Amino acid sequence: MEATPVLSEPESTPQGIQSLPLELICAIFSVLHTSSTRKAQKMAPVHTLTRVCRFWREISQGLPELWTDIRIFHCRPGHPNMLGEYLRRSNLLPIDILLQVSSDVAANQMAEFWSAILGIWAVSARWRTLHIITTAKNFSAMKYNVGRKDAPLLESLELRVSKSQSSYQPSLSFGSMPLLRSLVVHEIAPQISDTADFVGQLETLDLFGASTCTHLVVDLAQHFEDSSQDTQVIPRLRHLSLRSGLPSLYGAFGVAFKSYISFLTTLRMGNFRDHNFQTLCSLLSTPFLEELTLHDLTHACWTTFTGTLRDQHLTFPALRTLKLSSITQCSFHRHLIDAFPALEHLSLLDTASPTFFSALSKPESPSYPILWPHLRSLALDNADYRALCIVVEARSAMGHSVDILQVDTPQFIDAVSLQWLQKHVKTLKRNPRRPLDSTTSVLDATSLAHS
Structure with missing residues (x-):
């Protein structure tokens, strides 16, 4: 008899109780079995818990990974x-x-x-x-x-x-x-x-602060340029965040910096007030960029950004996510269509959205029947629900539905518009709380003193 070939499935990370050490699982079931078989002398839950904790303490002290x-x-x-x-x-x-x-x-x-x-x-x-x-x-x-x-x-x-x-x-x-x-x-x-x-293996670089950004960006870009002159090394830097400070990006250093960031997949820029921002924008020719975030920019910086897209005909064919937040007098510019042709997710937080709504809900021109045809997800705050209904309805009528909508709950809810959105959008949810820089506290080591 021939053996039937069996396709092996890739191993998945254990979930729930299966992720616990085997010894602890056995101890838990041993205690539960003992307590369930002695009907006449059923142990109190606190006694069961005490026994499990004792087993856990004994096991954990022999598992250094914990x-x-x-x-x-x-x-x-x-x-x-x-x-x-x-x-x-x-x-x-x-x-x-x-x-x-x-x-x-x-x-x-x-x-x-x-x-x-x-x-x-x-x-x-x-x-x-x-x-x-x-x-x-x-x-x-x-x-x-x-x-x-x-x-x-x-x-x-x-x-x-x-x-x-x-x-x-x-x-x-x-x-x-x-x-x-x-x-x-x-x-x-x-x-x-x-x-x-x-420098050759750094994948994530997140810098905030004028002197911090200037010093480290200069060092990293120059060292990468020196190391790659003879070997044609491809940079591994994929995630870059620069805020509140930029070095001078002119001449040879600008060329080195452009080479170092040429394979980015995510980029965040913000808190800029100086003229170097225009030079930075002109160096962003990375075809692999998938997500771009612009935060806390003046109207002048926003105009600089869109003007650079227009003048240098910059295109980011792989970009799927564009996040704009806290941008003064942010308005829609037609150059955004050509720069991000494959956009799927647009986020507008603490940013004026009427001009974007108008562009999203009507054809731009015969050559552009609908703005961003791949757009499926919108995240907004302080949005007019009725205006959102117009956007969703217009795009659905042209065969480009909005599948995910993230909004804030306004002080006064337009119940009729909200019900319409709930009916016509697959996923309607609230925006998560969004502190700019947050660190989640999970466990205090000192609280485990008696574990």
Whole structure:
């Protein structure tokens, strides 16, 4: 008898209870089986939970991978310091560290704060990710109390100043980081011994702050240009965010920068007020760009952007998502049609939308029967529901329906228009809350002191 060939399915990541260690699953079912078979002496739920927790504690202490994710959200005196215990239990494995202390450390918290900082810096050789979000004052204190350390395993470095209140940018020193793939720096000027270590493999670069952007962008672009002169190396940079500062992008450096960003797939630009923005726009000839975000731009910058699209005939054939937010006197320009022919998702937040509504709901010309025929998703705030009905109805009549609509709930709801939208749009949902720079706090390491 011939064996019937069976197609193997790709393995999927376990979900729910299946993602737990096998020993813990067995322990849970053992306890539940015991409690369900003894009808006469059924155990109280708290007793069952206690037994499961005891099993879990015994198992977890023998699984070092469970202790590699270290998150510290406060340095309150009197709370047990679990950092040393996590480092011991993780058994020399690479570790992921998040330190988020969003206010200046008080005098009675200083001992706990420095215990955490010195403990973290002592294991720099084990860092896989290091994310620090704290105040400029705390960063400044760290600068003078921790030395430059090499991080041979570090893949992701994120430094953010919270509650910035002055133009002063603190700094922090780092040594060699040969494996770095993601660098996020907000309002702090890191002193990195040699960006050439990682420029060829960096995939994500997110910079916010004038001196931060200028210094790092210049270093990275020049190092990439030097390394690629003889080898024709393709840059790995795919995600770039530049805000609140630009270097001079003229001459040879402009050419180097253009080459370094030529394979981007996502780009975010914002908070610009200077003339270098026009030069930046002229260097954006990346055919692989899939998502573009423009945030907090003046009317002059918006005019500069659309004018550059027109004058240089820039086209982004792969772009699917365009996000515009907090742009002063933002109005629709016909050059956007040619620049983004394959647009599927348009987001207009805190941005004037009437001229876009008008363009979306009627043919532009005989050669352009409908604006952005592939457009399927709209995200808007402060939108007039009745005007949205006109857009949706007009596009549906021409065979280009809007499938996803994200809106804010206005103070006074037009119930009739809302019901019509619910009937004619496949997915109608509210815009998510959208802080510009947010970090989700999941778990406080100190809360696991007795787990």
